[in-house]
Amino acid sequence: MKFGGTSVGSVNSILNLKNIVEKAAENENVIVVVSALGGITDKLIKTSQLAVNGDKAFNKEFQEIVARHHDLINATITCDKRRSTLLEEVDMLLNELDNIYQGLALINNMTPKSEATIVSYGERISSRIVTALIDGAVRFNARNFIKTEFKHNKYILASDETERLIHARFDSRDDRIIVVPGFIAQDKESEEITNLGRGGSDYTAAIIAATLNADCLEIWTDVDGFMTADPRVINNAYTIRHLSYVEATELCNFGAKVVYPPTIYPVFKANIPIRIKNTFNPDGEGTVIDAHSEDEGRLIKGISSINDTDLLTVQGLGMVGVVGVNHRIFRALANADISVFLVAQASSENSTSLGLRHADSAKACEVLNKEFEKEISMGLMENVRATGDLSTVAIVGENMRHNAGIIGKLFQTLGRNGINVISCAQGGQETNISFVIEAEFLRKTLNVIHDSFFLSEYKVLNLFICGIGTVGSSLIEQIASQQEKLKKEHSLKLNVVGIANSRHAIFDREGLDLTNYRAALMESKESNISKLRDDIIGMNIFNPVFVDCTANGEVASIYDDLLSRNINVVAANKIAASGDYATYSRLKHIARQRNIKYLFETNVGAGLPIINTINDLINSGDKILKIEAVLSGTLNFIFNVLSNDIPLSETVRLAQEKGYSEPDPRIDLSGKDVIRKLVILAREAGYTIEQSDVETNLFIPQELFDGTLENFWAKLPQLDAQFESERKQLVAEKKHWRFIARYENGKGSVSLCKVNERHPFYHLEGSNNIILLTTERYKEYPMLIQGYGAGASVTAAGVFADIMRIANI
Numbered sequence: 001m002k003f004g005g006t007s008v009g010s011v012n013s014i015l016n017l018k019n020i021v022e023k024a025a026e027n028e029n030v031i032v033v034v035s036a037l038g039g040i041t042d043k044l045i046k047t048s049q050l051a052v053n054g055d056k057a058f059n060k061e062f063q064e065i066v067a068r069h070h071d072l073i074n075a076t077i078t079c080d081k082r083r084s085t086l087l088e089e090v091d092m093l094l095n096e097l098d099n100i101y102q103g104l105a106l107i108n109n110m111t112p113k114s115e116a117t118i119v120s121y122g123e124r125i126s127s128r129i130v131t132a133l134i135d136g137a138v139r140f141n142a143r144n145f146i147k148t149e150f151k152h153n154k155y156i157l158a159s160d161e162t163e164r165l166i167h168a169r170f171d172s173r174d175d176r177i178i179v180v181p182g183f184i185a186q187d188k189e190s191e192e193i194t195n196l197g198r199g200g201s202d203y204t205a206a207i208i209a210a211t212l213n214a215d216c217l218e219i220w221t222d223v224d225g226f227m228t229a230d231p232r233v234i235n236n237a238y239t240i241r242h243l244s245y246v247e248a249t250e251l252c253n254f255g256a257k258v259v260y261p262p263t264i265y266p267v268f269k270a271n272i273p274i275r276i277k278n279t280f281n282p283d284g285e286g287t288v289i290d291a292h293s294e295d296e297g298r299l300i301k302g303i304s305s306i307n308d309t310d311l312l313t314v315q316g317l318g319m320v321g322v323v324g325v326n327h328r329i330f331r332a333l334a335n336a337d338i339s340v341f342l343v344a345q346a347s348s349e350n351s352t353s354l355g356l357r358h359a360d361s362a363k364a365c366e367v368l369n370k371e372f373e374k375e376i377s378m379g380l381m382e383n384v385r386a387t388g389d390l391s392t393v394a395i396v397g398e399n400m401r402h403n404a405g406i407i408g409k410l411f412q413t414l415g416r417n418g419i420n421v422i423s424c425a426q427g428g429q430e431t432n433i434s435f436v437i438e439a440e441f442l443r444k445t446l447n448v449i450h451d452s453f454f455l456s457e458y459k460v461l462n463l464f465i466c467g468i469g470t471v472g473s474s475l476i477e478q479i480a481s482q483q484e485k486l487k488k489e490h491s492l493k494l495n496v497v498g499i500a501n502s503r504h505a506i507f508d509r510e511g512l513d514l515t516n517y518r519a520a521l522m523e524s525k526e527s528n529i530s531k532l533r534d535d536i537i538g539m540n541i542f543n544p545v546f547v548d549c550t551a552n553g554e555v556a557s558i559y560d561d562l563l564s565r566n567i568n569v570v571a572a573n574k575i576a577a578s579g580d581y582a583t584y585s586r587l588k589h590i591a592r593q594r595n596i597k598y599l600f601e602t603n604v605g606a607g608l609p610i611i612n613t614i615n616d617l618i619n620s621g622d623k624i625l626k627i628e629a630v631l632s633g634t635l636n637f638i639f640n641v642l643s644n645d646i647p648l649s650e651t652v653r654l655a656q657e658k659g660y661s662e663p664d665p666r667i668d669l670s671g672k673d674v675i676r677k678l679v680i681l682a683r684e685a686g687y688t689i690e691q692s693d694v695e696t697n698l699f700i701p702q703e704l705f706d707g708t709l710e711n712f713w714a715k716l717p718q719l720d721a722q723f724e725s726e727r728k729q730l731v732a733e734k735k736h737w738r739f740i741a742r743y744e745n746g747k748g749s750v751s752l753c754k755v756n757e758r759h760p761f762y763h764l765e766g767s768n769n770i771i772l773l774t775t776e777r778y779k780e781y782p783m784l785i786q787g788y789g790a791g792a793s794v795t796a797a798g799v800f801a802d803i804m805r806i807a808n809i
Contacts, residue, residue: 005432005543010038011075013222016279017078018133020220025176027214031208032137033182034130035201036122037068038222044097045109048118066094069125075273076133081472086132086748090125115195123181123201124560130179137177143186145169146204148194155187155194155336157207161440180204199260208276210266217267218275225276225287226251226258229303229450233443235510236456240302241285244293247301247396248274250432254304254343254394255516264289293398299406300397303446306341309390310361311423311436313367315351318380326352338364342392342434344423356437361386370610389641391442392424394434395449401430410435413452416543417594419445426744440540448542458491461807463508464536464567465500465547468518470659470792472549472574475799480514482800492807502552505532509541537565545806547799548573551662563590563598569803571600572795578603578676581688584680599802604631604677605769605789607798614684614787617775626744626774626782631677633767633790634661634668639737640766647720649713660767660790661718664709671702671739671750678748679742682773690749698750699739730754735764760784767791 018033024030036044043065049056069090079085081587100118104110110251123142131139145165148155182201185194196203202219207219227247231238243251245268249333252261258276267274274289293301302431319325326345329352333340342355356364358384368384400406407426410433414421424435437445437711450456463479465472480495486492495511505527506512506520508568513520527535535554538548548555548571556576559569569591571577577584577600591598601611605772630636637660638651648655651671655661661668677695700719704712735754738761742749764770774782788794 005463009074013038013279014072014076014133016282017130017220017752020279020282020669021177023132026714028122029174029176029178031178031180031205031214032130032134032213033180033201033205034123034127034206035182036126038674039197040065040068040122040126041119043118044122047101048104048110051101052108052110053320054105054108056105057569058101058105062098063755065097069094069129073129076129076303086128089128091539093121093125093128112541113192116195119195119670120181120184120193124182127179127181134177137179139179139181140169140174142181142184142204146185146196147188148185148196149188152334155185157185157196158188161188162207163211164539166208168244170212190536196502197260197262199257199263203258203266206263206266210270213270214272214805215275216275219263220277220278220279221258222279222585223258223276224278224281224284226256226302229446230255230305231469233446234456236458236783237450240287241296242292243287243289243301244398244553245289245291246429247293247398247432248289250396251302251304251717254392254396254432254434255306256302256304272459290424298453299399299403300395300398301399302395303449304396304402305442305446306355306357307357307439307442308358309342309392309436309439310358310386310388312354312364312368312384312386313351314372314384315383316381317350318375318378319351320349320351324475325349328371329354329368332367333364334466334508336367337361338367342423342436344425344538355392355434355504358388359420361388365440387422389439390436391439391445392434392776393442393445393449394432395453396432397430397441400433402553403542407433409452410449412595413448414445416566417448417544418594419448437505443533444540444542451543458487458493459543459722459807460493460495461543461545461803462495462541463545463547463803464499464500465496465549466532466555467549467552467572468499468501468521469549471795471799472794474792475547475549476514477518478727478793478796478800490807494803496541496803498536500527500532502550503527505535507539509537509539511809526544529554533561536567538560544568545570545803547571548802549577549799559587559598560590563587563594563596566594566596568597569599570597570799570806572602572799573675574600574603574676574680576600578679580693581690584683584806589623597802597806599805600680601681601802602795602798603770605785605787605798606633606791607794607801608769608771608785608787608789609717610771611682611684611784613783614681614773617773617777617783618686619686622778623774623776623777624773627681627742628774628782629678629681629741629771630738630761630764631741631771631789632668632671632674632739632744633770633788635739635763636769637673637767639739640764642723642737644721644728647717648723649717649720652716653713659792666700666705666709666712670698670705671696672749674741675748678750679744683746685743687746688744689743691803693748695749695751698747699752726768736764737764738764 021030021032021778047058047061074084108354127139131137147158147161149158180428182204183195185196187194206217213255225239226240231237245264249264252259276287278284279538283517293313314329338360340354340356344353365384365386372381376383419437419441422436426433451460497509498507499517503526504521504524506524517763550573553575556573562569604610634655637655641651652665667673679689679691704715735756738753740757742752761770772782772784
């Protein structure tokens with residue numbers, strides 16, 4: 001025997017229901033428990049409230065209820081005789097309902113009895129429609145066997161009486177298809193109409209299934225089953241194939257609305273499996289709930305949340321060591337019919353925090369302040385106050401039992417994303433970790449947990465790319481070309497959610513189209529650095545990475561704000577790391593403190609692993625004694641290309657055309673860029689140094705730096721003859737020019753030097769960089785790093801590598 005609880009929402013859903021039930025009944029007897037038409041229960045309540053308030057709009061609402069049922073009957077019941085009979089039955093019920101509403105409008109008062117009667121009409125009507133639609137179906141009146149009793153200020157199931165009556169009603173019957181209205185019940189003493197609470201149709205089905213020892217309880221709804229998270233928030237949430245009774249109960253209690261929570265206990269007690277199925281996708285796998293928890297290789301099964309949480313704290317030093325305080329708290333709340341879903345208590349016993357729905361918050365404060373009125377007046381306890389605008393999140397899974405480090409990983413993941421946990425609770429069964437956060441961080445929290453605990457198919461990094469010049473555009477091309485490979489081979493999704501240039505910015509938390517971002521930028525509203533910062537922070541997205549591909553000081557100035565809000569920063573921009581030491585030190589400190597990344601490998605040597613190598617040496621206990629380096633790919637290119645046929649002025653122009661130099665090549669020729677790089681290396685090696693501490697020896701007259709860029713290009717050819725003469729002398733001496741940066745014994749310098757053929761820098765070609773590190777370990781034979789040190793593509797590749805380092809946290 002199979003039992004089904006089902007929602008009835010539309011013409012398509014009820015026709016699908018007919019096919020599902022009739023197909024199932026070919027092999028076994030079926031009992032179908034139906035709910036009201038989708039949205040009708042809310043409309044019944046709304047109409048009654050309008051009537052009580054004397055608002056004549058209730059008549060319009062009632063007519064919409066009538067039309068909704070008439071339209072469904074006319075669209076689904078094709079037999080004229082059957083349709084006519086059904087309409088007569090339904091209209092009789094609707095007339096009764098109309099009379100009740102008219103009475104409410106006259107007396108302007110509604111009793112609990114009236115309310116229970118009104119909401120019963122939804123199921124009473126829908127069950128008649130379903131019975132008429134399904135061939136061979138018969139309808140049983142739930143009030144004849146679902147009985148309640150009044151306890152603790154509410155109606156609860158009268159289990160023994162209900163069980164006896166179900167057996168009496170069903171055991172002697174062998175009907176192929178029985179239809180039962182869900183939700184509706186009857187008081188066992190007064191025989192007044194009552195109900196099992198909102199969502200009670202599932203509960204009705206579970207009660208009957210457990211009593212008659214059914215093979216299975218199927219709940220047909222409009223979703224494929226329990227999801228790993230709310231699909232309205234998590235785009236890649238997916239159906240959980242299997243849950244234990246415990247896991248399903250935990251998810252239901254914390255906001256998953258797939259099943260009415262009391263539904264699970266009756267079938268759990270009888271060890272009857274539940275199958276959640278989608279009326280619109282009957283062939284879908286759905287979710288199976290039974291006594292076992294399948295190990296699917298994941299520590300948690302799903303995430304659930306309650307988004308209207310208030311947190312009440314009962315506290316005071318007078319609570320310490322006093323027996324019975326918690327008893328009084330929960331007794332007072334129970335007497336006021338207030339439910340608490342989270343409890344956290346300090347080990348010192350001086351405070352207890354309670355999580356409850358916002359709607360119950362004010363009443364709970366009033367009740368508890370009255371309960372502890374004497375203690376509060378004596379100063380032993382503080383007034384109970386509520387903190388609002390909070391959300392509660394629960395991660396659920398039986399695999400968490402006896403698995404060390406779950407809470408540690410959870411808190412580390414949340415902390416790295418700037419999410420503060422206000423209160424936390426875990427039961428002794430270790431199947432649920434619940435915690436309270438600020439409501440504004442709920443979306444971010446669900447995403448980051450779903451991502452970090454491998455519920456998502458991919459780990460996601462959300463990138464904001466600032467600057468679409470040669471480096472930025474090359475980076476975007478590289479990301480676009482590698483996206484599918486990274487998803488396939490590394491389960492990593494690089495999601496570019498923001499792109500900005502100097503005047504515009506575009507955002508899309510679902511990911512921008514990287515094929516036409518330039519056109520989208522041009523069509524977007526104008527932006528500025530302050531708005532860019534606010535928009536990035538305001539997006540409040542999980543696993544964020546700000547990628548700076550500019551050389552702009554204003555952009556570098558927002559790193560502090562971004563890092564302080566747990567946004568990782570990857571910078572090709574040297575300004576922040578080479579600026580004043582206090583700024584550099586502060587940014588590094590924020591990143592360490594918040595367990596996020598501030599990476600700038602490409603500040604020195606483009607894509608060469610120089611900074612990472614220095615960090616590895618220091619972190620492993622080594623000490624950098626001396627740094628010698630050719631750090632300007634631009635200058636190395638210039639002095640390597642310089643020849644009898646290509647004078648100095650032409651090599652400088654070539655360097656600019658090939659993208660090796662800055663837009664203003666004087667920055668390279670002045671040695672400023674090399675000074676910045678040397679400062680960064682020395683700082684990463686553990687030394688305190690400013691740019692002004694570096695001794696600079698210019699090889700271009702100062703007057704060429706003082707004027708305009710046009711003046712520079714006009715005067716530069718005047719140096720060609722001098723440099724050609726000196727170059728010929730170098731050739732005769734078998735030497736090369738190299739612009740060398742040095743740091744040793746607390747002193748830094750940059751200068752144009754002559755190196756002979758025995759020097760490691762002699763054979764440096766093209767725009768390559770070379771770094772010689774003398775350390776306590778590498779003293780006799782210094783460590784040498786060499787390779788391309790300039791160019792948009794290699795710099796972009798270096799930025800890409802830093803992004804991948806963040807992905808591997």
